[in-house]
């Protein structure tokens with residue numbers, strides 16, 4: 001497979017692992033072992049929605065690797081989600097959990113449905129149908145789902161309820177799902193943790209690159225749980241968010257957008273388009289505005305060889321999973337743009353999921369300041385590990401990050417010996 005053909009999330013994930021295996025001198029059998037998913041499940045859901053008619057919804061669960069612990073990763077609900085996309089994302093989760101040092105493997109689920117086109121009630125019906133269909137693949141020792149694109153805290157609460165009451169009890173024995181509402185054993189700060197983690201890595205990068213956080217001009221693509229939170233948190237440091245886009249369009253203000261007002265506008269109108277505090281621009285042009293930091297925080301493969309040459313940022317902080325294709329990555333390297341790779345940049349979410357998991361296993365309750373302190377410390381430490389390896393090997397951050405993760409998983413496989 002050539003770099004140019006590697007445009008989808010799965011192809012990007014496979015490309016990155018193959019390159020890492022080559023750099024690390026892994027043999028072909030070990031490469032196959034870390035490349036091939038342990039389990040791929042395809043189910044058909046046929047729930048009756050509130051209009052009394054049933055629908056057909058394909059859904060997927062992939063457990064890529066569980067060497068270091070139960071598979072961990074979110075449930076993506078989008079109309080076009082495919083088994084390949086979920087497989088690629090589950091691979092990313094393996095490297096993300098290994099890199100950030102939590103005792104999990106990598107997994108991911110997909111539900112083929114447009115959440116924006118259904119009522120909350122119908123969404124609950126679909127989430128419950130999904131949970132029943134894949135119940136035997138979920139558990140604290142098997143696969144622990146969480147929110148991802150198109151799913152949220154409320155959905156995780158329904159999964160938790162569906163599982164506990166399938167056995168007739170109010171609670172489960174251990175943690176079956178993370179990202180739950182706090183009232184059902186969720187953890188304070190999980191919702192903001194991915195976006196907050198993105199800001200921690202940008203701050204750490206600024207220290208190394210001798211940039212002042214407060215002087216940054218930041219462009220954010222995607223204004224959901226990752227991009228929206230990252231934007232709101234980074235303006236608190238004094239930085240200016242000068243451009244934001246979402247599915248409805250883009251808005252730009254060179255002096256800095258008022259993010260609180262933009263959030264109000266989005267709540268009222270459903271998107272950033274038409275925001276009075278900025279200038280409407282086409283959605284894709286936000287990727288190409290002059291800025292210091294670009295935060296791609298929407299779907300995968302949004303930076304390809306078609307637009308990588310036009311990006312005017314000096315740093316890219318990958319809030320999304322797999323936003324940069326391998327061909328685009330090479331262009332960014334040639335242009336000396338500093339990239340904070342996804343498995344580092346957006347690992348704050350799964351790290352706080354880990355805190356939720358341990359909290360529930362021990363029937364404990366953590367405070368927000370404990371969560372925040374542990375998240376800050378872990379993101380900073382993981383950034384340092386990656387930066388130091390990148391400096392030592394004179395390699396891009398992406399290579400250093402995946403190489404550290406692959407080495408940890410390989411070490412785990414060898415430590416397990418002849419066991420499966």
Ligand code: GLU
Nearest residue numbers: 073074146148349350353
């Ligand atoms: N969906 C998030 C991710 O891609 C979080 C996964 C989790 O918390 O398990 O990292």
